Amino acid sequence: MKKVPISFKAYSIFLTVCASALLFYLVSATPRLSWQHILLFGLLIWLAESFGIDLPKVGAVSVSFALLYAAILLLGPASAALAALSTAVVWRDIKERSSFYRWLANGSLAILDTGIAGLVYLYAHGPILMVKGLSYSDFPWILIPFTLCAAAYFLINSSLVSMGIGFLEDVSPVNIWLFDCKWAIPNYFALAPLGVILAQIYVKTGPAGIILLIAPLLIARQTFQVYMELRGAYMGTVKSLVVAVEAKDPYTRGHSERVAEYAEKIARQLHLPEEKIETLKYAALLHDVGKIGITRKILSKTGKLTHAEYRKVKEHPEIGVAIIREIEFLKEVVPAIFHHHERVDGSGYVDGTKGEMIPLMARILAVADSYDAMISARPYRPALDQETVIEELTTYSGSQWDKILVNALMIGLGLNANPREGEKRKGQMSLVGYI
Ligand SMILES: [Fe+2]
Ligand SMILES: [Fe+2]
Incomplete structure (x- = not known):
């Protein structure tokens, strides 16, 4: 209980x-x-x-x-x-x-x-x-x-x-x-x-x-039941796509669920309506679905990726969109998945969209995704400690990620920012690679 x-x-x-x-x-x-x-x-x-x-x-x-x-x-x-x-x-x-x-x-x-x-x-x-x-x-x-x-x-x-x-x-x-x-x-x-x-x-x-009058009452009940079962079937579809990605990329096991959790924390700080939060959770669960189209060899490579390999990895948002575009109830999450690797300064991919031109859900996903990437071990680096994570978030808030959303995540997670640390490396590129 x-x-x-x-x-x-x-x-x-x-x-x-x-x-x-x-x-x-x-x-x-x-x-x-x-x-x-x-x-x-x-x-x-x-x-x-x-x-x-x-x-x-x-x-x-x-x-x-x-x-x-x-x-x-x-x-x-x-x-x-x-x-x-x-x-x-x-x-x-x-x-x-x-x-x-x-x-x-x-x-x-x-x-x-x-x-x-x-x-x-x-x-x-x-x-x-x-x-x-x-x-x-x-x-x-x-x-x-x-x-x-x-x-x-x-x-x-x-x-x-x-x-x-x-x-x-x-x-x-x-x-x-x-x-x-x-x-x-x-x-x-x-x-x-x-x-x-x-x-x-x-x-x-x-x-x-x-x-x-019991018959019409039962029909009304049945209508609700069908509606709720449909919602359950939607979630089932999303979960099977997540399982497919994680089977391909075992290093990201549980990643999608955690990104959904962090994205929700940010959304709650912003007081987004429940419908938006629900869509955001679908988007978070599916953000890396395009990795299905990338070879296991690249995904689990422990060394540095070659230019050609990195180019391939950068295609995953587009592949993801191609996978889910035809699924009617996922239409709303398409922009979030397409833009989840954009940076607010315009130096991200897929098309270098800048600042608030990047859909809000994609900006939220970018913060949640990067945060989880930092706190988890990857084939090419170990997990970062909390201090480094906070330093990273503070330093690149405003260039890589939306400042307000970084703050929302830090508040949601109860992390304390150290602004002096953030000043030190302003203008440099982030130490951490996120795919
Ligand atoms: Fe991604
Ligand atoms: Fe991701």
Whole structure:
């Protein structure tokens, strides 16, 4: 089990206090709770949540919103919040033995988002459908409480979940919201009408009617599943290309993964959006894929490369682009791979592009790639010690690498710069060769 950060523990306790106060208020303001409906919806919501789909970063999405929404419209905020409480410990939590604080946070979140959305619905004059079913005369005005309720649920749920994940993973909640939650908005608005239909059928036919609606819910789940599997297949393609390069060049084993790790550290310091970070990681994993087209003899040569051999090595960014150009989902990483050996002073290869004309991802890769090259042993030299690495980075920041990005990496890695060392060899070429 992963260690739970103290900030997340505090957040869970804070949510629990708020949720308990809200639940107390809701229950005491409700004259009679209908437990058989609460238990039935609790069970259905638990099943839907338990078999949700994992999201790319962290967390999961499920079709349980349709059921939760139906519970709010049918039973009102107090009963809906009690039914939603079943999601505190879902199947995946049992399987993964999630921490107690996660249970607390999940349970409290369920009460807060369902309870507040339910209150919004009541204050917007939404009727409790178990008491008074829908009729044609309710339209179109009924759409106002329906919409406000769904919007309140989405805003509260997505914000509180993003904050929780932010504390858990130590990443910006805004990035999480944009990457994981933003694209779920259409899903919420597609599931809300389903929730209304579900509620109305429940009023007319009782629990049996819900079974009729299981099919569309399963199809919605399947759509998510396919989308997530596709993402998994993309990563699989990238990983097999990485394996192919590393089989060819054993000295760079693990290099691509480490470059991806350092590139991510730089990107996080720059607060790049999650989508960009994801693309950058693909680019980092594949930056040297073109080495597939270079002979093993050259790649593992321990002595100095001849001019002709070095010329061949310098072709690897172009070969890499030729390999991945036709793969649709990798289109965005092409410029980063093509330019990852450019230098900001224009003396790099492939085409000597300068400064900010070099794509940002390529500049990030250049720093991450060189850093890993320096700290790893190569066939032609041993690994450099930390002091030399810092000296190299400081000296050639601004000529070989983008200054801001070097700083970002040093901050990300907790390295301390020694500016005096950097001054000594300004204007000379770097001691270290990177291919
Ligand atoms: Fe390279
Ligand atoms: Fe590399």
